[in-house]
């Protein structure tokens with residue numbers, strides 16, 4: 001049985017004060033949730049929110065990292081630096097990183113290896129653009145991204161990796177993939193994992209859907225057999241809304 005994982009991706013939103021108040025409010029309402037609850041926050045919020053989340057089920061994630069340990073990489077942050085300030089998860093290869101910051105399949109793979117080596121739990125994103133979907137290349141795009149990401153990753157570490165399928169056309173647009181569309185691609189991703197690693201790993205791996213997930217569509221999405229969670233942007237910014245997602 002795979003444990004559901006609901007992750008809020010705050011992108012470039014929130015402050016230390018609003019973030020701490022958010023964690024306090026959400027943690028107070030969570031109780032003994034069966035869901036893994038993750039907040040992917042800006043770098044500057046990782047330490048204060050990790051402290052605020054201590055003793056609660058809330059886990060704090062970074063939204064990106066560099067694949068080198070240290071060096072002349074102005075503006076970058078390493079995996080060990082993220083661990084040092086309390087991050088437990090890290091998002092790798094979000095489409096906004098791919099689109100605006102030259103993230104490639106190759107750097108996604110290097111980051112995945114480094115995250116695992118450092119003991120950070122990776123959430124690796126993949127997903128096609130609208131043009132790619134309309135051209136009928138969704139599966140080949142996702143196949144390329146997933147195979148490249150997992151190049152050289154052992155079965156044990158693959159099983160511990162979370163994959164987030166996020167069709168780019170559904171991100172922040174209000175245009176959600178239907179639950180059936182999301183299920184179809186996520187089942188395909190699971191079949192790719194099975195082909196590479198076998199049954200056990202593909203059954204163990206958690207795969208999220210992301211793209212305009214909201215309180216009113218989360219249940220339908222989570223009811224799909226291969227969907228184990230959601231990676232949520234806009235609807236994760238308000239405690240009430242985020243709690244509704246966690247309590248799908």
Ligand SMILES: O=C[C@H](O)COP(=O)(O)O
Nearest residue numbers: 009171172211212233234
């Ligand atoms: O990482 C989250 C995704 O980009 C989805 O964002 P959204 O829920 O605002 O569409």
